[in-house]
Amino acid sequence: MSMSYAVKNLVQGSQELIAFRIGDQEFCVNIMSVREIRGWTPATPMPHAPAYVMGIVNLRGAVLPIVDLSARLGMGEAEPTPRYVIIVAHMRERVVGLLVEAVSDILTITDENIQPVPEVSSDLERQCARGILAIDKRMICLIDLDWLFPEKESEAA
Template sequence: MSVMEKTEEATVAGAREYLTFRLDQEEYGIDILKVQEIRGYEPPTRIANAPEFIKGVVNLRGTIVPIVDMRLKFNCTQADYNTFTVVIILNLRQRVVGIVVDSVSDVMELEPGSVRAAPDIESAIDNSCILGLGSVGERMLILLDIEKLMSSEDMGLVTTDE
């Protein structure tokens, strides 16, 4: 059975797969179907007057891809670039965007019953961009609606068709 068939089968059953990654001390999850590829970090070409969290752009096989440092976007205490730092290339509404994260953990399948609503608290992340909190054993994941987050007005990266 191919990976795609397994993903489709899991989706039909109600379970969803999330790519998990770390930012500072927190672990996040994004819909695996939005992920195009994972690459090592290389410094992008800086764009004048871009917000600090937009590190610049890279040329990915002929496509100019904006690179967002999620650690800066989420106000993490540190944003060190090391051998674990990676860029997750996302395909969102026909727009390709890269996000810089501390490290990628794994792909996790979550049943709907293991996802809880996120508490309504002030944070660096707009609450409407948090799908919920997923738990697997002792691990707690903050599940992001990455498409909504990347299309928020302050990002200005992905336009909505609504």
């Protein structure tokens, strides 16, 4: 199963986001970064990888690393079931798969909808988010994709 989203003529200043669920919290990423959404397939584990790197899978001949977003956010390692999906996203010059429970929504917002991240004590939460959205009484955290994954040749070793 795989979906792709065409970016329509957006109103000036508006953007589309893909929202997804991890545990009981909602997060989102900009749709422009998302290449496709795939079903979960078992990943080949990588030696010496951080716990949130589940391993690598074959994406039409290319090697795609899978990041367990729950683990990355410090919310415990995911135990994926076939219902889980992988959001294939561009970050800088890399393509990475994000493992999430389910895609929950596609949102069209304007910049005004995005609130700054409140001053919380934990570095992790402050760094991972680009902003906070309040939509229909829900709180959705806009993930900063660049933060997700270590720079090349750094942490992973």
